[in-house]
Amino acid sequence: MKGRSVSPLVFAGVILAVVVTLKVLNWMPSVFQEGLLQQYASVEEARAALHMKEIHVPTYFPVRLLWPPSRILAQTKPFDAVVMEFSDREKGDVALVTVQSASERFRPDRRIEMVRTRERVPYLLKGREALLEIGSCRNEEPCCALSWREGAYRMTLVMRSLPVDLIRVAESMVH
Numbered sequence: 001m002k003g004r005s006v007s008p009l010v011f012a013g014v015i016l017a018v019v020v021t022l023k024v025l026n027w028m029p030s031v032f033q034e035g036l037l038q039q040y041a042s043v044e045e046a047r048a049a050l051h052m053k054e055i056h057v058p059t060y061f062p063v064r065l066l067w068p069p070s071r072i073l074a075q076t077k078p079f080d081a082v083v084m085e086f087s088d089r090e091k092g093d094v095a096l097v098t099v100q101s102a103s104e105r106f107r108p109d110r111r112i113e114m115v116r117t118r119e120r121v122p123y124l125l126k127g128r129e130a131l132l133e134i135g136s137c138r139n140e141e142p143c144c145a146l147s148w149r150e151g152a153y154r155m156t157l158v159m160r161s162l163p164v165d166l167i168r169v170a171e172s173m174v175h
Contacts (some may be wrong), residue, residue, distance in 0.1 A: 028038050035077035037108075046074040046082065055082050056150060060172035061166045064089050065096055079103045080153070085111055088160070096169065099156040112158045114143045125167070126174040134163055146170050 040046035047055055052074070069084040071094075079151060081101040088095040094111035117135040122128070123146065130148035137143035137160055144163045147156045148170075155173065159166040 001096060035075060035128065037075040037081070038075055040072045040074055043072060043084075046072055050074055050076045050080075052076065052080060052082070054100075054153070056098070056153070056155060056173045057084070058098065058169045058172045060168050061086070062161070062169070070094065073108065079106070081108070083108045095161070096157065096159045096166075098173070099158075100150075100153045101156075102152055102154075104154055106154075110158060112137060112143065112160055114158065123167075125170055128174065130170070132163060132167075146152050147174060150174065 035050060040049065043055055043057055046052065055074075065086045066089050067086070069165040070087040071083075071085040073081075073083040075081050079102040081099070081103070082101075084098045085094045086096040086098075087093065097110055097112050099108060100107070114133065114135045115138055117133050119132075119134040121132050121134075122129065123132040125146070125148050126148070128148045130146055133147075135143055141160055142162050143158070143160055144166050145156065145158045145164075146166055147154065149155070150173070155170075156168050157166055157173075159169070
């Protein structure tokens with residue numbers, strides 16, 4: 001009789017040990033990968049998780065763009081970087097991508113890519129030297145990009161639009 005009552009206890013103990021082991025194994029990658037590029041639900045969550053002081057967010061949005069960002073990627077290792085994507089209200093696809101990076105070499109997988117550049121012009125953005133690129137994205141739709149230095153970061157904005165909207169968004173990010 002005693003042998004039978006021990007068996008359920010041993011079984012319960014093994015199940016508990018397996019559950020605890022799986023929980024620990026599930027937790028370990030987050031410890032080792034802390035700071036690497038990953039997706040966040042909000043700017044506040046990214047700022048808190050990565051302890052980033054500065055995340056540059058536009059304060060002006062053309063009416064056709066949706067807030068909050070549809071996707072936020074951020075990292076602190078090997079350097080600080082934040083990528084935000086904003087969707088078009090009607091089409092639902094990505095219409096604006098903002099990239100903030102402490103490294104000039106950072107090239108995230110962009111949802112908007114300029115296929116053909118027609119013009120590259122220096123532009124003065126609230127006293128900062130910037131480079132404005134005007135061209136077209138896939139399907140020959142208008143596309144433009146604007147890059148400049150903001151403190152320790154390289155800022156790059158790419159938008160499916162004419163430069164007027166992009167410049168207004170960029171100006172709202174300069175403090």
